[in-house]
Amino acid sequence: MAEFIKLIDVTKCTGCRGCQVACKQWNGLPAEQTRFFGSLQNPKDLSYDTWTLIRFDELEKDGQLKWVMRHDACMHCDWPACAKACPSPGALTKTEEGAVVHNTKYCIGCKACIAACPFDIPRNNPELEKMAKCTLCYDRITEGKQPACVTACPTGCLTFGTKDEMIEKAHKRAEKVGGTVYPNNPKYETHVLYVLPAGVGASDLQHTNPNPSMPLSVLLWKNLFKPFTLIGIGAVAGGAFLHYLTKGPHKVHEKKEGGE
Amino acid sequence: MTNHWNDVQHADAILIMGSNPAENHPISFKWVNEARSKRGAKLIVVDPRFTRSAATADIYARLRPGTDIAFLGAMISYAIDKNRINEEYVRNYTDAAYLVNPDFQGPVDLDGAFSGLTGAKYDKATWSYQMDENGIPKMDPTLQDPMCVFQLLKKHYARYTLKKASEITGCDVKALEAVCDAYTSTFKPELSGTIMYAMGTTQHTYGSQNVRAFAVIQLLLGNIGVAGGGINALRGESNVQGSTDHGALFHILTGYLKYPKANQPTLAVYNEQNTPKNNDPKSLNWWGNTPKYMASLMKAWWRDADLETAYGYLPKVDDGKNYSYLPIFSAMANGDVKGMFAWGMNPAVGAPSSKMIRRALAQLDWMVCIDLWETETSAFWQKEAGVDPASIKTEVFLLPAASSVEKEGSISNSGRWCQWRYKAIDPVGHAEDDLWIINQIVTRTKALYAKEGGAFPDPIANLTWNYSKGGMDPRINSPQPREVAKEINGYFIVEKEIEDKVKKEIKKFKPGDMVPSFAMLQDDGSTVCGCWVYCGSVSDTENKMMKRDPADPTGLGVFPNWSWSWPVNRRIVYNRASVNAEGKPYAKDKPVLWWSGLKKVWVGDIPDGNGDPDAILPFIMVPHGRGMLFAAGMSDGPFPEHYEPLESAVRNTFSSKQVSPVIMRWDEKAKEKTCNPIIAEGCIAATFGSEEIKDFPIICSTYRVVEHWQTGQMTRWLPWLAEMVPNQFMEISEELAKEKGIVNGQKVRITSARNVEGIEVQAMVTKRLKPFTIQGKTHHMVGITWHFGYKGLVTGGNANDLTPFIGDPNTMIPEYKAFLVNVEKA
Amino acid sequence: MDITRRGFLKIAGGTLAAAGFGTGVGIKPAFAMPRKIQYAQEVPTICPYCGVGCGIIAHVRNGKVINTEGDPDHPISKGALCPKGGSLYQIANNDKRNKKVLYRAPGADAWKEVEWDWALEKITANLKKTRDEGFKLTNANGEVVNRCESIAAIGGAALDNEEVYALTKMNRALGLVYVEHQARI
Secondary structure (H helix, E strand, O other), X not given: OOOEEEEEEHHHOOOOOHHHHHHHHHHOOOOOOOOOOOOOOOOOOXXXXXXXXXXXXXXXXXXXXXXXXXXXXXXXXXXXXXXXXXXXXOOEEEOOOOOXXXXXXXXXXXXXXXXXXXXXXXXXXXXXXXXXXXXXXXXXXXXOOOOHHHHHOOOOOEEEEEHHHHHHHHHHHHHHHOOEEEOOOOXXXXXXXXXXXXXXXXXXXXXXXXXXXXXXXXXXXHHHHHHHHOOOOOHHHHHHHHHHHOOOOOOOEOOOOOOO | OOOOHHHHHHOOEEEEEOOOHHHHOOOHXXXXXXXXXXHOOEEXXXXXXXXXXXXXXXXXXXXXXXXXXXXXXHHHHHHHHOOOOOHHHHHHHEHHHEEEOOOOOOHHHHOOOOOOEEOOEEOHHHOOEOEOOOOOEOEOOOOOOOOEHHHHHHHHXXXXXXXXXXXXXXXXXXXXXXXXXXXXXXXXXXXXXXXXXXXXXXXXXXXXHHHHHHHHHHHHOOOOOOOOOOEEEOOOOOOHHHHXXXXXXXXXXXXXXXXXXXXXXXXXXXXXHHOOOOOOOXXXXXXXXXXXXXXXHHHHHOOOOOHHHHHHHOOOEOOOOOOOHHHHHHHHHOOXXXXXXXXXXXXXXHOOOHHHXXXXXXXXXXXXXXXXXXXXXXXXXXXXXXXXXXXXXXXXXXXXXXXXXXXXXXXXXXXXXXXXXXXXXXXXXXXXXXXXXXXXXXXHHHHHHHHHOOOOXXXXXXXXXXXXXXXXXXXXXXXXXXXXXXXXXXXXXXXXXXXXXXOOEXXXXXXXXXXXXXXXXXXXXXXXXXXXXXXXXXXXXXXXXXXXXXXXXXXXXXXXXXXXXXOOOOOOOOHHHHEOOOOOEOOOOOOOEEEEOOOOEEEEOOOOOOOOOOOOOOOOOOOOOOEOOOOOOOOOOOOOOOOOOOOOOOOOOOOOOOOOOOOOOHHHHHHHOOOOHHHHHHOOOOOOOOOHHHHXXXXXXXXXXXXXXXXXXXXXXXXXXXXXXXXXXXXXXXXXXHHHOOOOOOEEXXXXXXXXXXXXXXXXXXXXOOOEEEOOEEEOEEEEEOOOOOOOOOOOOXXXXXXXXXXXXXXXXXXXXXXXXXXXXX | OOOXXXXXXXXXXXXXXXXXXXXXXOOOEOOOOOHHHOOOEEEEEEOOOOOOOOEEEEEEEOOEEEEEEEOOOOOOOOOOOOHHHHOHHHHHOOXXXXXXXXXXXXXXXXXXXXXXXXXXXXXXXXXXXXXXXHEEEEOOOOOEEEEEEEEEEEEOOOOOHHHHHHHHHHHHHOOEEEEEOHHHO
């Protein structure tokens, strides 16, 4: 299997949220009880039952109004902090296609992945004590289908293809529209890329991490402690220990906007 | 749509005005974006609100709700001044050169009115062309005669300068000019521009004239009949195209045949009055075939009756009386309408002044609702509706209907593609499909009249009704959509020989043979056809609506073998206007069709009418064959003229006619109290200069969002959609919010002249709405969706409890898009 | 690897569609599919919401719709769906749907579940009574009108062509003139 990338061209997103529903539909995720909080964005945040969310940001720069809708879901890191941090074998796996896939059967609910993720993606269900997030529709892409969100997208905002092809496409498009590719860190590769519009940086938008990196704590954990914990102190305690270690590295940009 | 969805990809400029396709027709953006990436098309969005369609547009311009004609008039004026018109097209394919009756006068001469205005009605005698001795309109091909349509148009729109339009619309002159420049650039023959419009255009007291303004622009630019062009009405319901094609409106029969009037007592008189005459040998005058379509329809309905008897069975409407949606409810409020069927329709939320509508429903003896879920209409008598059930005498039936995957049949999209849907599962519970229910009512009513007799039973007793395998016993009778489809297409009922004039051969048909095309329909009762525009959809061997061949032989996204498109599988109507007199396409890189001189045939799309190039005029549905810049058929004038909405705090500076002079004014009856109290309360309006207007200074517009649909009857019951938009909300600018002390998410109350208690909704304070400066004064605007009511997983304030009860004089479509309200913290 | 838009069998080409006339549907089981929809029947349908007319495939197993998604073969939508079209699954699987015939007597404060036969008998009796009482053979000018102005029929845009055609035919045969639907508003 080749390695794939999902490209999100924000300049083409009209916020129709076809992807948000397609994700729920394919993955059998129930609706949440929501309420209006002043924005079209709903649910307000990702959750155990919401793996894909369109985030709405109203920006005004130099008198120019920009209404940016951004498809937010797992970034499918090439070297995924969540999987590295996970103490339970099989609960979080990086596949050769580039998808980072969770398996609730093996999840022990330690929340180590949540603490480790540089993009604040995995979500916990406190009742079930399990985590969940976007799987890049691993069950579809391995059968030659596109992820459900990409299939649903009408505007050409979401496309899916081989890694090299998509990287090239992202940079060409960014050049054409005068925008940027996000994340754009050769040392931190992801299997999801964005093209952001001209004049809009990742830091202008909610829930982004302009400079993603592997948390030091995860590196420490991975290399020093993890090998022992499963044998020794037990996975749950290990996870909790990790959670303690990683209280710091949350750098996700929480931007609160009026309106959208 | 004159064109179709895939065709949008061929546009060089896309004007989205009066619609919001990113939200209401989201998949169209696939083709909008295709045009942008492949052709470098400019996307222009004109809307009072910065919508999701505007979010990715190249040019966005704001206008005050209800000022479209001022805006578009400026564009017409701009095109004429800068000579950005497709001259050859305008001269040959439009009525620009026709000379108009010398007694015709327009708003320039008559202070905002056209000649013939008496009271609230026009005598249209002067709205006519001058005819030569052969009965063909006189022409001045130089377009210089002061009475030619082009000069009259020029004179009319000379008043619509950019500056004047800017003052009225509130649109910045630069933005207005940028729109005019970008869109009129498509006047070059090789370029095309498309206009995508919807209810933002039509829901005004001059909504039809808004559409006419688009037509004038498209004709001047040579954009009709060409790929990437057209006037494209984006239909809001999956089969609103088909239901209109099949005559579900008071003023038409199937296939847009005019509805018979009381003063047309016989079919002969009907045909005489409704078959347009034309003496120009180049004009096909397609409506000249009216008697054939009418005879075939009569035979479809009453097979065993002769044509005149069958025509006599049709109920007749009084000439000049309107039986449309608003008059239904005013008649209901008066107690004249006593029973009602509502097939998937929810007027308790969807109709204007819906609080009044619900009071009118309570006047009914009985109501039958056929729907998938409980609607506000079916539940208008419940406590949630704010009424005492004991006081409501109406008997109500709610019949469970099958959903689209629980039955089979075809639906027609905006692009006129008739697509078959297959049955996936059985209906849930006791639900049945609508055809089954209709069939039950018909067969049982037939039996009842046969048994008991009654008022004029003949049309029921003799109604041809044979769609079932189980005979007429309603218990086992199972109607087959495929049988109905055959009747819609039409078939021969006697042996017939017909000369095919194109192929120059005699074709023989026997009873039961499908009619292959409407050109073969007969006026002598030998053919049956339920809807002539669908003739050709079903052949002897196949139902073409089921076709699923994704081949695209021309590479232009035409897909001739995917489903079937009316008429005669033509994908772009008026396509003869895409070629010049030699049959060569104006746009060589996107030819709709072309004449192969060698083979002497048309290649490409199905041409509008046969014959050599230049043998016929392209606008075959128009009696004289040329596209109409001067539309005498309109009730309110042959050229669009700016008036203000019924409720507007802005003075009309074009003339002293503040509102359209020919609209039906329930509000005046309400003011004079010359109507019953239900109407008096529900029709009151805050008109310009009235007492009421002081209390309602804010412009309000209603609209939809992508997550919900219509009255919410098919979306507020779906958990995933309810999750995304769980409450009714009101969009409000930061400026007005500040003035009113309203913060984002806060509860607010919106009131109107018809509803002083108002509705409670939540505020969405946004940068996407801004105040308008009109004639030096600030005018604020708010907007709300009309998706909410008191039933469903999510409920909320009903927008139509605020809207005015007033309609367009041509269509009676209500003015939902521009009315006045007040807003306060709740 | 080249990802095709549709990694499975085409449902029905032109020839299959032709063969489908008057007979069953050209529905084939899918193969090489994700487990969720493996061996499910694929039934092509068109979205019931707006007028774009997007293609949807309903996956059916044991008489239940188990999945709905955009039809990648469809020339207009090519698999894309907005959130409404994407929610079709919840129309087919929805515990709030009307599943019984409901009747509300004059003055009653609640629905009562009734049988089709009972309801249809009562509806047609009401219809006949109101029609017979209000039927007009002539108008004020003495012109023959043969109409019933005391009954209105609204709706049709959510119905199939074959249904709305039959509805128009029924309405006009009954003599109705108050015949309107969504196109007007």
